[in-house]
Amino acid sequence: MDDVSRMVARQYEAYAYPAPFTDLAAQIAEGYFEFGNPADYAALLWPEGRPRRPLSILAAGCGTVQAAYLAHTNRDSEVIGVDLSEASLAHERFLQERHGLANLRLFRGDLREVHELGRRFDCIVCSGVLHHLADPDAGLRALAGVLAPQGAMTLMLYGATARTGVYMLQDALRRLRVPQSAEGVAFARRLVEQLPDDHFARWYLRGAAELRDDAAFVDTFLHPQDRAYTVPQVLDFLERNGLAFGGWVDNAHYYADAALARFTPEVRGAVAALPAREQWAVVEMLTQNLGMHMLAARHAGEGTPAPEPDFASPGWQSLVPRRVPGLRRAEAGGRAGSAGVASIADNPRASSAAPAVAFSRSGQTIELGPGQAALLEAADGSRRIADLLALPALAQVPAAAREPLTREFLAQMWRLGHLLFARGAA
Numbered sequence: 001m002d003d004v005s006r007m008v009a010r011q012y013e014a015y016a017y018p019a020p021f022t023d024l025a026a027q028i029a030e031g032y033f034e035f036g037n038p039a040d041y042a043a044l045l046w047p048e049g050r051p052r053r054p055l056s057i058l059a060a061g062c063g064t065v066q067a068a069y070l071a072h073t074n075r076d077s078e079v080i081g082v083d084l085s086e087a088s089l090a091h092e093r094f095l096q097e098r099h100g101l102a103n104l105r106l107f108r109g110d111l112r113e114v115h116e117l118g119r120r121f122d123c124i125v126c127s128g129v130l131h132h133l134a135d136p137d138a139g140l141r142a143l144a145g146v147l148a149p150q151g152a153m154t155l156m157l158y159g160a161t162a163r164t165g166v167y168m169l170q171d172a173l174r175r176l177r178v179p180q181s182a183e184g185v186a187f188a189r190r191l192v193e194q195l196p197d198d199h200f201a202r203w204y205l206r207g208a209a210e211l212r213d214d215a216a217f218v219d220t221f222l223h224p225q226d227r228a229y230t231v232p233q234v235l236d237f238l239e240r241n242g243l244a245f246g247g248w249v250d251n252a253h254y255y256a257d258a259a260l261a262r263f264t265p266e267v268r269g270a271v272a273a274l275p276a277r278e279q280w281a282v283v284e285m286l287t288q289n290l291g292m293h294m295l296a297a298r299h300a301g302e303g304t305p306a307p308e309p310d311f312a313s314p315g316w317q318s319l320v321p322r323r324v325p326g327l328r329r330a331e332a333g334g335r336a337g338s339a340g341v342a343s344i345a346d347n348p349r350a351s352s353a354a355p356a357v358a359f360s361r362s363g364q365t366i367e368l369g370p371g372q373a374a375l376l377e378a379a380d381g382s383r384r385i386a387d388l389l390a391l392p393a394l395a396q397v398p399a400a401a402r403e404p405l406t407r408e409f410l411a412q413m414w415r416l417g418h419l420l421f422a423r424g425a426a
């Protein structure tokens with residue numbers, strides 16, 4: 001272990017992260033889910049179809065909860081959790097016992113030595129870890145080295161724009177030699193209160209409720225080692241280490257449709273017209289609110305599926321849509337500022353008295369006509385678009401318009417991050 005990892009390990013011994021909860025089932029019943037969990041995001045990880053066997057899943061730098069959560073929500077799969085911090089693993093063990101997770105194994109160690117387990121993994125989840133390594137590239141290569149040929153990773157890396165103030169404060173606190181201790185945290189909190197109201201660090205604090213917790217505060221402002229990435233840097237990080245970008249976990253933050261809802265159609269249209277990578281990069285600079293990037297990655301190579309479904313191909317009707325977790329019906333009607341779907345053509349309120357149906361997710365609300373709502377509700381990952389086109393709710397749409405409207409609507413739901421699409425038979 002290098003000096004940086006020794007310091008990082010010390011921090012997570014003293015301030016295990018995230019703030020642990022004591023019952024997975026109760027937490028899940030309250031709506032808790034983790035982005036990138038293969039139980040929910042298989043269509044993102046393996047658009048060509050999930051490997052048809054129990055998965056072997058690695059939670060690299062699992063922290064206090066993640067490995068147990070993955071084992072609990074993927075009971076047919078084997079989960080291995082690795083972390084430097086014994087305090088974090090102790091809580092994983094507590095959850096393991098509490099929920100009878102016979103499919104979970106935990107190891108204390110450095111993810112860069114994970115090859116010593118002598119295993120290959122179908123799925124690797126590594127969130128909030130690689131940016132704490134002295135050499136994140138070496139960490140990513142170590143993970144790629146144990147990823148099965150058709151395996152998929154979900155990564156969370158810090159985003160540079162929203163964390164500008166975090167790095168300003170980290171720099172100041174480091175020069176002041178503020179320690180990772182109760183006194184250090186108390187001093188840093190007092191210092192933050194005296195910052196100008198519009199200081200970038202204050203702006204960040206306002207959006208991050210978890211920072212009331214000391215472990216999260218230390219993790220953010222007193223971390224000995226962290227770095228962040230812009231969109232082009234994320235893509236470059238993957239590609240220079242032999243991986244292919246497999247898609248964002250939540251497109252809403254990267255495509256102009258939702259992310260630039262506050263901009264005029266003129267600006268939104270100009271950004272939406274850019275090639276995808278340019279669009280993501282521009283959206284990130286215009287919104288300035290991406291504190292993390294969550295994405296899927298695969299081995300680069302000829303057979304690696306493209307990250308976006310091809311709605312323009314003749315085979316588009318064989319795509320299999322699936323709603324993402326967290327999308328739910330909401331109260332319809334009368335909300336100003338409902339984000340996103342201004343351009344959906346089949347809003348039947350324009351043509352009939354049918355009431356609108358609202359759905360919301362992560363602060364976005366969309367108001368849909370009955371045909372659109374029926375499409376979204378039927379998108380449960382078991383049926384192809386061709387089957388959805390036969391839904392009775394679409395019968396009122398003129399036959400000639402049904403396919404183009406459905407195609408446009410589903411593509412927009414993908415850009416808003418509400419739907420994922422597997423390719424081929426469900």
Ligand SMILES: C[S@@+](CC[C@H](N)C(=O)[O-])C[C@H]1O[C@@H](n2cnc3c(N)ncnc32)[C@H](O)[C@@H]1O
Nearest residue numbers: 012061062063083084085109110111127128129
């Ligand atoms: C911010 S926490 C994230 C925990 C978890 N992945 C999650 O998303 O809830 C980072 C974790 O990575 C662990 N970690 C950092 N560097 C590591 C390394 N080189 N090998 C293994 N674990 C590491 C830390 O001990 C800590 O528990």
